[in-house]
Amino acid sequence: xxxxxxxxxVKNSKIDKVWRIIDLINWGEKYLKEKSIENSRVExxxxxxxLLNCKRIDxxxxxxxxxxxxxxxxxxxxxxxxxxxxxxxxxxGSSEFYGRPxxxxxxxxxxxxxxxxxxxxxxxxxxxxxxxxxxxxxxxxGCIAITIALEIPLSTIIAIDIDERAxxxxxxxxxxxxxxxxxxxxxxxxxxxxxKKADVLISNPPYIAKKEVPDLMKDVKNYEPxxxxxxxxxxxxxxxxxxxxxxxxxxxxxAAIMEVGIEDHPGRVENIxxxxxxxxxxxxxxxxxxxxxxxxxxK
Numbered sequence: 597x598x599x600x601x602x603x604x605x606v607k608n609s610k611i612d613k614v615w616r617i618i619d620l621i622n623w624g625e626k627y628l629k630e631k632s633i634e635n636s637r638v639e640x641x642x643x644x645x646x647l648l649n650c651k652r653i654d655x656x657x658x659x660x661x662x663x664x665x666x667x668x669x670x671x672x673x674x675x676x677x678x679x680x681x682x683x684x685x686x687x688x689g690s691s692e693f694y695g696r697p698x699x700x701x702x703x704x705x706x707x708x709x710x711x712x713x714x715x716x717x718x719x720x721x722x723x724x725x726x727x728x729x730x731x732x733x734x735x736x737x738g739c740i741a742i743t744i745a746l747e748i749p750l751s752t753i754i755a756i757d758i759d760e761r762a763x764x765x766x767x768x769x770x771x772x773x774x775x776x777x778x779x780x781x782x783x784x785x786x787x788x789x790x791x792k793k794a795d796v797l798i799s800n801p802p803y804i805a806k807k808e809v810p811d812l813m814k815d816v817k818n819y820e821p822x823x824x825x826x827x828x829x830x831x832x833x834x835x836x837x838x839x840x841x842x843x844x845x846x847x848x849x850x851a852a853i854m855e856v857g858i859e860d861h862p863g864r865v866e867n868i869x870x871x872x873x874x875x876x877x878x879x880x881x882x883x884x885x886x887x888x889x890x891x892x893x894x895k
Contacts, residue, residue: 615668618659620644624675631679639684643674646688681814693739696746699768703761704737705824710882711800713889714853715743717880718796721851721891722748731794731845732756733785733838734801736824738766738778744798745775753778754792756785759823785837790845797846800855801834802827831857835865839872839892846894853891862887 613619624640633639644655647667663671677687685691685706691698693707694715700706722728728751732741735755745753755778757763763780770778783790804826809817816825827833835854842852856862862879869877874892882888 615663616659617644617648617655617661617663620663620671621655621659628675628678633678639678642684642688643671643678646690647671647674682819683815686819691737691739694743696743696773698737698739698742699765699772700737701765702819703759703821704765705800705820707737707739710884710888711740711855713880713882714740714798714800714855715747717851717853717889717891718744718798719747721796721853722751725795727751728795729754729793729847731790731792731797733797733799734758734824734834735766735780736762736800738769738780740798740800741766741778742769742773742775745770745777746773749777751777754781754794755779756781756783756790758782758784759821762821762824785834785841790841792845793847794845795847795850797838797842797850797852798854799834799838799852801838803831803834803855803857803861805829805831831861832864832868835868839869839874842874842892842894848894850894851891852894853889855888856890858886862890865890 621637621640621644624643625637628636628639641652641655645652647670674687678684683706685700686702689699689701691700691707694712698707718730728748730744730751730753732753732755735741735757738755741753741755744751755766757766760782763782766780802823802825804812806826806828809822809826838852838854846852856865866877866879869892876893876895878891879887880889880891
């Protein structure tokens with residue numbers, strides 16, 4: 597057996613074991629925990645939900661159900677990938693954001709719960725704006741743009757990304773969610789002019805400094821696209837560029853809403869916009885009471 601390859605067998609058994617759903621839950625929780633996978637029970641439940649195409653509650657309502665060998669073979673492959681630190685979202689091809697499923701693969705960043713604060717702030721900013729225009733810079737999977745499109749059906753959204761492969765994933769997601777009010781654009785904001793005027797600019801830019809990349813968790817640095825994680829500089833390049841272009845792409849009293857990093861990163865981002873002459877700058881806290889977003893008004 598190759599290293600980190602699993603087998604679903606019982607030691608000293610002369611016959612193949614019959615695996616019920618509850619057996620797999622208990623075994624998977626223990627096995628993944630032994631391999632240093634956090635939230636091991638949650639993850640084995642997610643694997644089984646996708647494998648059996650059911651809801652979590654169904655796993656326990658039908659816990660005596662025997663799982664077929666073909667399905668066990670698929671599960672074996674998935675768990676082998678997971679214990680080699682591949683994110684479960686890439687293995688399953690899906691990640692949840694703002695209560696909705698989104699297609700993800702290695703070409704896009706996995707949506708994070710903390711990014712949902714950008715949606716909440718945007719909805720608040722736009723509550724009194726009719727037929728708003730929103731600009732999403734670095735759209736990736738399209739989760740932010742699509743979520744706003746669904747929450748504000750009469751909005752117009754321009755979603756930009758430098759990577760055609762990311763845009764392809766985002767287009768798959770608009771088909772899943774049936775939205776039509778999004779225009780996807782492949783562009784490099786550092787070298788191409790954006791000829792749009794928006795009520796809100798929203799962005800979760802690459803903000804990890806190049807020197808910090810080696811310290812990232814293995815399932816992040818070895819699998820997620822570096823282009824979506826780091827600017828290959830000090831983690832501030834996109835904020836400097838956004839500060840430069842706000843006057844030309846935001847309407848008067850429009851808002852730029854951006855995710856920021858932890859520790860001293862929010863303060864460094866604030867300084868960039870203060871130095872550019874922006875007077876109304878606010879930071880927003882996430883559920884952990886960490887500064888997670890910055891809001892700049894174009895006045």
